[in-house]
Amino acid sequence: MSDTNFDVIVVGAGPGGYVGAIRAAQLGLKTALVEANHLGGICLNWGCIPTKALLRSAEIYEHMKHAASFGLGAKDISFDIAKIVERSRGVSKQLSGGVGHLLKKNKVKVFDGYGKLLGGGKLSVEKDGKVFTTLSSKHIIMATGARAKSFPGLEPDGKQVWTYMEALVPTEVPKSMLVIGSGAIGIEFANFFHTFGSDVTVVEALDQIMPVEDSEISAFAQKSMEKRGLKFKTATKVVKLDKAADGVTATLDKNGKTETIKVDKVITAVGVVPNVENLGLDKAGVKLDERGFIQIDGYCKTSAEGVYAIGDVAGAPCLAHKASHEAIICIEKIAGQKGVHPLDKSLVPGCTYCQPQVASVGLTEKAAKDKGYKIKVGRFPFMGNGKAIALGEPEGLIKTVFDEKTGELLGAHMVGAEVTELIQGYGIAKTLETTEEDLMHTVFPHPTLSEMMHESVLDAYGKAIHF
Amino acid sequence: MPIQILMPALSPTMEEGNLAKWCVKEGDTVESGDVIAEIETDKATMEVEAVDEGTIGKILVPEGTEGVKVNELIALLLEEGEDASALEAATETASTAPAKAEDKPAEAPAAAPQAAPAPAAPVSESGDRIFSSPLARRIAANEGLEIKDIKGSGPRGRVVKRDVEAAIASGTGKTAAPTADKPAPKAAAPDAKTISQDDPIFKLLPEFEAVPNSNMRKTIAKRLTESARDIPHFNLQVDVEIDKLMALRKELNSREGADYKISVNDFLVKATSLALTRVPDCNVAFTDNAILKFKRVDMAIAVAVEGGLITPIIKDAASKGLATLANEAKDLAARARDGKLAPEEYQGGTFTISNLGMFGIKSFNSIINPPQGGILSIGAGEQRPVVKNGALAVATVVTLTLAVDHRCIDGATGAAFIKELKALIEDPIALML
Numbered sequence: 007m008s009d010t011n012f013d014v015i016v017v018g019a020g021p022g023g024y025v026g027a028i029r030a031a032q033l034g035l036k037t038a039l040v041e042a043n044h045l046g047g048i049c050l051n052w053g054c055i056p057t058k059a060l061l062r063s064a065e066i067y068e069h070m071k072h073a074a075s076f077g078l079g080a081k082d083i084s085f086d087i088a089k090i091v092e093r094s095r096g097v098s099k100q101l102s103g104g105v106g107h108l109l110k111k112n113k114v115k116v117f118d119g120y121g122k123l124l125g126g127g128k129l130s131v132e133k134d135g136k137v138f139t140t141l142s143s144k145h146i147i148m149a150t151g152a153r154a155k156s157f158p159g160l161e162p163d164g165k166q167v168w169t170y171m172e173a174l175v176p177t178e179v180p181k182s183m184l185v186i187g188s189g190a191i192g193i194e195f196a197n198f199f200h201t202f203g204s205d206v207t208v209v210e211a212l213d214q215i216m217p218v219e220d221s222e223i224s225a226f227a228q229k230s231m232e233k234r235g236l237k238f239k240t241a242t243k244v245v246k247l248d249k250a251a252d253g254v255t256a257t258l259d260k261n262g263k264t265e266t267i268k269v270d271k272v273i274t275a276v277g278v279v280p281n282v283e284n285l286g287l288d289k290a291g292v293k294l295d296e297r298g299f300i301q302i303d304g305y306c307k308t309s310a311e312g313v314y315a316i317g318d319v320a321g322a323p324c325l326a327h328k329a330s331h332e333a334i335i336c337i338e339k340i341a342g343q344k345g346v347h348p349l350d351k352s353l354v355p356g357c358t359y360c361q362p363q364v365a366s367v368g369l370t371e372k373a374a375k376d377k378g379y380k381i382k383v384g385r386f387p388f389m390g391n392g393k394a395i396a397l398g399e400p401e402g403l404i405k406t407v408f409d410e411k412t413g414e415l416l417g418a419h420m421v422g423a424e425v426t427e428l429i430q431g432y433g434i435a436k437t438l439e440t441t442e443e444d445l446m447h448t449v450f451p452h453p454t455l456s457e458m459m460h461e462s463v464l465d466a467y468g469k470a471i472h473f
Numbered sequence: 474m475p476i477q478i479l480m481p482a483l484s485p486t487m488e489e490g491n492l493a494k495w496c497v498k499e500g501d502t503v504e505s506g507d508v509i510a511e512i513e514t515d516k517a518t519m520e521v522e523a524v525d526e527g528t529i530g531k532i533l534v535p536e537g538t539e540g541v542k543v544n545e546l547i548a549l550l551l552e553e554g555e556d557a558s559a560l561e562a563a564t565e566t567a568s569t570a571p572a573k574a575e576d577k578p579a580e581a582p583a584a585a586p587q588a589a590p591a592p593a594a595p596v597s598e599s600g601d602r603i604f605s606s607p608l609a610r611r612i613a614a615n616e617g618l619e620i621k622d623i624k625g626s627g628p629r630g631r632v633v634k635r636d637v638e639a640a641i642a643s644g645t646g647k648t649a650a651p652t653a654d655k656p657a658p659k660a661a662a663p664d665a666k667t668i669s670q671d672d673p674i675f676k677l678l679p680e681f682e683a684v685p686n687s688n689m690r691k692t693i694a695k696r697l698t699e700s701a702r703d704i705p706h707f708n709l710q711v712d713v714e715i716d717k718l719m720a721l722r723k724e725l726n727s728r729e730g731a732d733y734k735i736s737v738n739d740f741l742v743k744a745t746s747l748a749l750t751r752v753p754d755c756n757v758a759f760t761d762n763a764i765l766k767f768k769r770v771d772m773a774i775a776v777a778v779e780g781g782l783i784t785p786i787i788k789d790a791a792s793k794g795l796a797t798l799a800n801e802a803k804d805l806a807a808r809a810r811d812g813k814l815a816p817e818e819y820q821g822g823t824f825t826i827s828n829l830g831m832f833g834i835k836s837f838n839s840i841i842n843p844p845q846g847g848i849l850s851i852g853a854g855e856q857r858p859v860v861k862n863g864a865l866a867v868a869t870v871v872t873l874t875l876a877v878d879h880r881c882i883d884g885a886t887g888a889a890f891i892k893e894l895k896a897l898i899e900d901p902i903a904l905m906l
Contacts, residue, residue, distance in 0.1 A: 345628060412611045414634075439606030439634050 012038040014340065015129055015143040017121035017285070020047020022317030022329030023149030024105050026337050031112040033341040038141055039114050040121035040131055045105040047151055049326040051098050056174050057194050059094035061359050064201035068361065075398060085202060091175050117141070123148075123286030127312050130286075144312050145340050148292070148300060149329065150285060152278035152318035159246045160186065160274055166254050167247060167272045170195070179204050180270035184256050186244050188215035190358040192275035197360045200236050207237040207267060209244055209258060216358060218323075220370035220419040222405060227364050227421045230401050234361070247272060280319040295321065304348025306336035314340075328354050355433050357426040362402055365429035368417030368436060374407050379416060382408040382442075384466025386458045388422045390473040393453040399423035404462040406432075413441030418462075424455055431459055442467060475530050475555055478548040480541045481512065481521055488543055491730040495536045496520075501529045503550070510536075510547070513730055527552045530560050537729040605632035612637045617688075617695050621821060622844060689781040700843050705879040708838050709887050711895055714868045715740075715854055718901040725795070733796040734803075737854060737871075738774075738828050743798055743904050745826055745849055746770040746791035748894040755890040756823050758844040759881035765844075773822030773842065774802060776809045784842060785809050786822040795904065830854060836872035846881045849894075850874040871898075 014030040016023045019041035027039040044051040063085070073080040109116055119131035119138060129146055130137045154169040156162060162169045173195045181204065185196045188210035200206040208215065214224045215238055228238055241260055248255040255268045280299045287300070293309040295301040299322075300308055300315035308315050314336050317329030331349055338346045355367040374381050388394040388402030402422015409416050418432035435445055442463055450460040464470045480490065491513040497503055503523040510521045530551040534541055541547065549560055605613075605620045609632045613620050616637070623640045625632035668674075670683060686694070718740050726734055749756040749770045758765040770791045773784035785805035787798060808814050824846070827839045830853040839848040852872040859868045873894070877887045897903055 347626070412608060412615060414608050414611075439608035441607045441611050444607050 010139060010141045012036050012115070012141060012143040014038070014145045014147065014337065015040065015121070015141055016147045016149055017129065018047065018149035018151055018317075018319075019045045019105070019109075019116070020149060020151050020317060020329060021049045021326040022151075022333045023047065023147070024109060025330040026147055026149065026316060026333030027114045028108055028112045029334055029337045030341070031114050033337065033343070035337075035341060037112075037114045038117060038143070039109060040117045040119060040129070040141075042118075042120040044102055045109070045116070046098070046102045048153075049329075050101050050105065052171055052174060053191075054326055055101055056094040056098045057170075057191075057198075058359060059097040060090060060174070060198050061194060063090045063093065064198050065361070068201055072398075087176060087179055087202065091177075094174065120284075122284065123290035123292070123313065125286070125290045125310075146313050147306070147333075147336060148285065148287075148308075148313065148315040148319055149317050149333070150281040150319045151329075152280045152324055154274065155277045155279045156274060157276060160244060160272075160276070162274055163249075166249050166270075167274060169274060173199075173273050181205065182253075182269040182271075183207070184209065184244075184254070184267060184269045184272045185275060186272065187211075187275035187277065188217070188238070188240075189275060189277065190216070190356070192273065193358055193360045195273050195275065196236060197231070200234070201361075205237075205269075207239065207269070209242050209256075210238065210240045211243050213241040215240060216364060218356060219358075219364055219366055220405060220417070221372060223364060223366065223403065223419045223421045226403050227360065227362060230362055230421070231360065278318060278324050280321075282319060297321070304335075305339040305346070306332050323351065323354055323356065325354060325356065353433065353436055355429045357429065359426060362399075362422045363425045364421050365425040366417065366419040367429055367433050368415065369407060370417055370419065371405070371407050374409075374416045380410045381416065382410050382466045384408070384462040384464065384470070386461040386465055386470060386473060388455075388458065390461070391453075391455060391458045393455050393457070394423065396453070397423060397455075402458075404428075404458045406459075406462045406466050408442055408463075408466050413443060415440065415442070415445070415463075418459075422455075428456055428459060431456060474552075475560060476525050476527060476550040476552060477546050478509070478523075478550055480534075480543050480545045480547050482543045489540045490543075491539045491732070492534050492536055492541050492547065493728075493730050495532060497529050499529050499532055503527065503529060513732065523550070525550060525552070527555075530555075530557060539730055603632065604629060606634065608634050609637045613640075616641055617691055619820065687780055689783070693781055696843060697840050700841050704841050704843065706838075706841060706876050707879055707884070707887075709875045709877070709884070709891050710836060710872060711875075711891050712857075712870050712872050713895045713898045714859070715871050715898060716869045718898055719854075719869060721901045731796075733799045735795050735799040736802075737830075738826075738851070739795060739799040739802055740901060740904065741828070741849075741851055741871075741898065742772055742774065742787065742790060742802065742826055743793075743795055744894055744897040744901070745824070746772050746787075747904065748890055748897055749824060750791045751893045752886065752890040754886045755847055755877070755882055757846040757881045758823070759846060759878055760844070764881045767823040770824060771822045773819075773825040773845070774805070775825060775827040775839075776806050778810050778812070783809050783814065783819050784822060784825055785814055785819050824848070826851065830871065836874050838874055839876050841876055841878055845878075847875060847877040847887070850876065 013035035015038045016027045017040045019039055023039060024045060027037050030037040049055060067085055070080045070083045117131045117139065119133040122130045122132065123146065124130055124140070127142050127144055127146065129141045131139050131141060154162070161167070164172055170191055179199060179202045183199050183204050183206045185192045185206060185208045188208050192208060193216060196206045196208050214221050215228050216224045232238065239258060239260065243259045245257040245259045245264065253268050253270050254272050255266050256272065258265050258267060282294060282298065282300060290313050291310040292313050293301045300320050302308055302315050302320045306314045306316050306320065316332040316336050318324040320332065335346055335349055352368050355365060358364040369377065371381065371383055384406040386404050389400050394400055394402065399422065402425065405419045406415065407417040408414065415432065415435055418429065420428060445463040448460065450457045461470045461472055465473065492510060493513045494511040496511065497509045503509060504526045505523055507523045508520045509523050512519055512521055527550040530549040532548045534545070534547040603621050604625065606627070610620055612634060613623065618637065618640060620632050623632050623636050626636050627633040715737065718737065722735055722737065722740060725731065753766060756767045756770055769789050772787045772790035774787065775782055775784050787793070787801055790798060805814070805818065822845060825842045825848040827848060828851040829837060830851050833853050836852040837850050839850045841848050850873070854869050854871045856867050857870040859866055859870065875887055875891055
C-alpha cells in the first residue's frame with residue numbers, strides 16, 4: 007500500500023471527523039484525516055468550547071455581583087474583556103492540541119489542506135490553491151460541517167454585523183446589541199454580552215424563543231431572562247439594517263407593524279448552512295437534499311458509492327454530539343462491526359447555556375400530541391428542591407412527557423441551574439427504553455438537583471412528594 | 474457388643490423417612506457394601522448399604538414403617554463370635570441411652586454421601602433469561618405478544634422497542650383486537666376477522682349476556698387463531714393398549730409407603746417425553762431461518778382453569794422418574810387452578826399434552842401451541858374389542874392423536890415418534906429404565 011492509499015479518508019477534523027478517524031484507526035484501518043483549518047473544527051475552536059469558556063466568566067461575574075446574598079463581600083468588582091477572551095482562546099488551543107495528540111497516538115495521518123472529491127475513490131488535497139497530493143480510498147467520509155447562514159440585507163460584515171466568529175473575540179463590550187435569532191448560539195451570546203453590561207435585544211421570527219424547545223420551557227426561560235433585563239421580540243422579523251458610523255439601525259416587522267431600533271452591534275445567528283461547495287460533490291455523484299445538506303442513509307452513506315457524510319453537512323440537528331455519534335456508526339459499519347444501528351434522532355439531547363440553562367431530549371409536549379400520543383405530563387419546580395434552594399438557584403422546571411399507553415418516556419425538558427449536566431440521565435433512560443416504573447424505582451441521591459428528575463416522573467403519575 | 478444400624482440421613486435436610494423394605498432378614502450374613510434396606514424420602518427411594526460385616530441379629534423397625542427418625546436404631550448386627558444373647562443388652566442400651574448412637578455415627582450414615590445426590594438441584598434448572606427492555610415488554614404485553622417470540626436486535630440480542638414494533642408490523646404477533654387508540658396497528662391486522670358485538674346479526678339472535686374477554690381469553694384467541702391460520706397442521710392417530718400400563722400403575726401405587734399417586738396421564742407424559750428424546754426431530758420449533766432442535770423436553774400440560782386453560786410445564790420431563798413427575802404435575806395443576814403459577818412455569822414448553830379422557834372423549838385434534846412443533850391429544854381409556862392373533866379379545870385402549878407443524882415435522886418423522894411412543898406405552902416397564 008502506498009502512502010496515498012488509505013482504508014478510510016475523513017475530510018474535516020471537527021467533532022465528527024476527528025472522532026471517526028480515531029475510531030477507524032482503533033479498528034485497524036489505515037486512516038487519513040484532511041483538515042484545512044483547525045483540528046477540532048468549529049465546535050472546539052469557534053463554537054461549543056470557547057463559548058462555554060466565555061459563559062463561565064459571565065457566570066462567575068454574575069455570582070460576584072450577588073456575593074452579598076451568600077454572606078460574602080466583593081467590592082469594586084470588574085472585568086477585562088481582553089483577558090476573558092484570552093482565556094477562552096487558551097481553552098480552545100489546549101483542546102485542539104489534545105486532539106492533535108490523540109490523532110498522533112492513534113496513528114491517523116493528518117493532511118493539512120483542503121480535500122476535494124475527484125470521483126472514483128480519489129481525493130485531491132489543496133493548500134494555497136495548489137494540489138499537493140492526491141489520496142485514494144474505498145471509503146471517503148465528508149465531515150465538512152456548516153457555517154453561519156446569512157439573509158439578504160442582513161449579511162455580516164465582521165465590523166458592525168457579527169457572526170459567532172467576531173462575537174467570540176470582542177475587543178470591547180458593545181453598549182447595545184441586537185441578536186437576530188434565538189437558537190442556542192444567539193441566546194448564549196445575548197446572555198454573555200448582557201451580563202457584562204450590554205443592552206441586548208433578541209429578535210426571533212417564530213413565536214417562541216429557542217423554537218426547538220418545549221414552549222413551556224422557552225416561556226419560562228424567557229421570563230427569567232427578562233427579569234434580569236434581556237429584551238425579546240418574538241414573531242418579529244428584521245427587515246433591514248442601516249449601517250452608519252455611530253451604529254446600526256434595524257427595521258423590525260411584527261405582523262406588518264414596523265419599528266426601528268438603533269444598536270452598536272448586531273449578531274446574526276439565524277442558523278447554519280452546510281459546507282458543500284467546492285468539494286467535488288457533483289463530480290463524485292453525491293446528491294443533496296432539498297435543504298442543501300448531503301443526503302445520507304441510516305449508516306451515513308451518500309448516493310455515491312464509497313462516499314459518506316456525517317455531522318452538520320449531513321443535516322440537522324447540527325450538534326457536535328450528533329456528529330460524533332454518526333462518525334462512530336459510519337466507521338463501525340464500514341469496518342463490519344456487529345450491532346451497529348442507525349442513529350435515533352429522538353435520542354439526541356440539546357443544551358443551551360443561557361442563564362438559566364435549558365436542556366432537553368425527545369419530543370416536546372406539543373410534538374407528542376401532534377404525533378397522536380395520549381400523554382401524561384409531569385412537572386417539578388426548582389422551588390421544591392432542597393439542593394436548588396441551598397445553591398441559591400430556585401428558578402427552574404423539570405418537565406417529563408410520557409406515553410400514557412406504554413409508559414415510554416417520550417421527552418424530557420428542563421430549565422434551571424446545571425440542567426445541561428442532568429439531561430444525560432433521561433438520555434440513558436430513553437436509550438435503555440425504561441418506562442415510568444423503572445424511573446420511579448431508581449434511587450436518586452439526596453440532596454441533589456437530580457431528585458427533581460425523579461419527582462417530575464412521579465408527578466406525571468400523581469405521586470410527587472415534595473410539591 | 475453388637476453393631477447398631479441407625480436410620481441414615483440420605484440428604485442434608487432429611488429428618489425422617491419411610492423404611493420401605495428390608496432386603497435382609499434376621500440371621501442373614503452381610504458383607505460391607507451389601508444392600509440391606511430401602512429408604513424412601515419425600516424425594517426419592519434409596520438403598521442403604523451395610524458398612525460392616527456380620528449377621529443381622531435383630532430387625533427393630535419393621536418394613537413399611539413411616540416416619541422413622543434419622544439416627545433411630547433400626548437393626549443390630551452381630552459381629553463374628555457374638556450370639557443372640559448380646560442383643561438384649563444392646564437394645565436396652567439403645568433405647569435408654571439414645572446418645573449411644575453417637576458411638577458409631579459413621580455406620581449407616583456412611584452410605585449417605587453416595588446415596589444422596591443433592592436431590593433438588595437438577596430439577597430447579599430454569600429457562601434462559603431473555604433480555605428485553607422494559608418498554609419492549611410493556612408494548613408486547615399491551616399487544617398480547619410474548620417477548621420470547623420476538624427476535625432481539627439490541628446489545629446481546631436484547632429485545633427493544635423497534636423489535637416489538639417490527640413484530641407487530643410484520644404480523645408476527647397479529648393482534649386480533651389491538652387495544653391501540655392509534656389507528657395504525659389496526660391496518661396491520663386486516664386478516665384477523667372478528668365479529669363486532671354491534672353486528673346487526675345479533676339483533677336477530679336471542680338475548681345474551683356479553684362477558685368481556687379476559688386477558689387469558691384474548692391470548693387464547695390470538696395465539697390459537699394465529700396457529701390455526703398460519704401453521705400447516707396434520708394429524709396422526711393411533712390406538713394403544715394400556716392394560717400393562719394400568720397393571721404397573723396399580724402395582725406402583727399400592728406399594729407400601731408410596732408417597733405418590735401416579736396417574737395414567739403421568740405415564741403418558743413420561744412416555745411422550747422419552748419418545749421425544751428418542752425421536753428428537755419431533756422436539757422442535759419452526760422459525761423463519763432455522764428449525765430449532767431442543768436439547769431437552771420441557772413438557773407443557775394443558776390444564777383447564779376457570780375461564781380458560783393454561784399449560785404448566787414440567788422441565789426436562791424425560792429425565793424425571795414417574796414419582797417425581799406425578800408429584801410435580803399434581804403440584805403444578807393445583808397451583809394452576811389457584812392461579813399461582815409463576816410465568817416461567819407456564820411459558821416456554823417444547824411440546825404439549827392435552828388430555829380429555831376424563832370426559833369420555835374418544836379422540837380429538839388439538840391446535841398447536843406456537844412456537845412448539847407438536848401437541849398430543851389423549852382420549853379416554855376404554856375397553857374395546859381388539860383382534861389378537863386372529864381372535865377377538867378385549868383390551869383397554871386409548872386413542873392418541875398427534876398434531877404436528879408440517880413446516881418442521883414431516884409425516885414419516887411424526888410416524889416414527891408415534892411408533893416409539895406406542896411401543897413405550899405398551900411395554901411400560903421400559904419407562905422404568
